[in-house]
Amino acid sequence: MYENRTLVRGDNLEEMRKNFPDECIDLIATDPPFNSKRDYFVPFRDEHGREPDTLVRAFTDTWRWGDAAEDAYEELMVEVGGKVGDTIQGLRQFLNETPMMAYLVMMGVRIVEMHRILKNTGSLYLHCDPTASHYLKIILDAVFDARNFMNEIVWAYHRWTGATKHFQRMHDIILFSTKDRNLSEFNILTEPYSEKSKHKGKRKTAVQSNGILEQTYTGDTRREKAMRDVWEISYLNSQAKERVSYPTQKPIELYKRIVAASSNAGDLILDPFCGCGTTLMAAEELNREWIGIDLTYLAIGAVEQQFERLFPQHRDTVNITGTPENVEQALELARTDPRSFEEWCVTHVLKFKSNAKRVADGGIDGTFRFPIGRVRGRRAYGKAVAQVKGGNYTIGYIRDFRTAMQNVEADLGIFVVTTPPTDGMRTEAARAGTYRHPFLEMEAPRLQIYEVHDYFRDILPRLPFGERAVL
Ligand SMILES: C[S@@+](CC[C@H](N)C(=O)[O-])C[C@H]1O[C@@H](n2cnc3c(N)ncnc32)[C@H](O)[C@@H]1O
Incomplete structure (x- = not known):
């Protein structure tokens, strides 16, 4: 069982089964991907709009009816059985082998695990949108028992949309079930x-x-x-302070309500689909303990950075598992899943903002701004950029990166590699010259070739301090 402030990079089903004993969690507040690929895929598309071939895709693929969905169906029918089996069978008769049904069986096996690991006093809040919430509620009733269903919370918001031939869709649904309504903890807000x-x-x-x-x-x-079950809380706009450019980020206010209502100080809270960690930040703010799980390196890096920004006093207390712990594992990741390797290098090793949108990135995978004083009364920032090369590279790559740095007017550039550069490459990098920070006593090569091996020797690239924590 994990300690407080643990981030697990991995599949939550496997994790819950392997590492969470029965009845160990006080509250699960989670926001799984809905069955709307659009939301989920936007940040992960590349500059040509192509879907990536990473772990993210692996999960989304399971929403098509295939072997994984058939296996999950079988498990729900045979191993879980009872009301859950009957419900799932009924849904399949109605929905057939559609993406929705695939989504529901994948959620079904996870909801069964969430129920198992919740304490008898515990609660589950499942965030959904109206495309799947009615089906998920049926599954929730089958697993948790309809008598333990407490609320369908409507989170209502406003946001910009175009004209449509229906009423504007301006709410999400949060389903709230307790493990046992007679024992559950609830603080009236x-x-x-x-x-x-x-x-x-x-x-x-x-x-x-x-x-x-x-x-x-x-x-x-x-x-x-x-408090009523209709909550009006503003949607995060692109300028919001807490915004970390994680596409499905939810407002912390929303999750603070959930945490405040259904847990007490010191309780352990799990978000098995944690994204950039809104539930976890709400838990920390209210003095609860927390564990977060997410499949992507991008999400885990985002939580790390968000946590450092909001709770700098506890920055060294976060445990991370499921990410490379030695150079062999880092090289293995680079070989098997280059996109995840890149996300890990950018968000975790360098703590840069990931260029996850992949829109016209011009060879830049991440950026980082650092203060350089004031210019005409306004705060001014320097800029560092990064590019990650998990495989082979040539001198031409270094030259191109130098050009990319010039194009985006970067002061510093970090070229992350898995194999040492040749002398010729070092000479090419040195052509970029030296950077001198205007007031820190810091002088560093403008273009630094950084071997990922160094990270495991505690050697970091030479960068000024800055708002690295802001994604
Ligand atoms: C809707 S987002 C959560 C957003 C979060 N509430 C926030 O405010 O940032 C869903 C997350 O679930 C993750 N995810 C999808 N499938 C998963 C799985 N099988 N195990 C763990 N995480 C998964 C995705 O990577 C994504 O970050």
């Missing part, structure tokens, strides 16, 4: 009784009557009532 009465009246004590809670806030009394 409140909201203003109504917008109009928000600041009216002055009462000195907190009382509860007819489900309306009245509380005193530093002299200002607001009438509060127990």
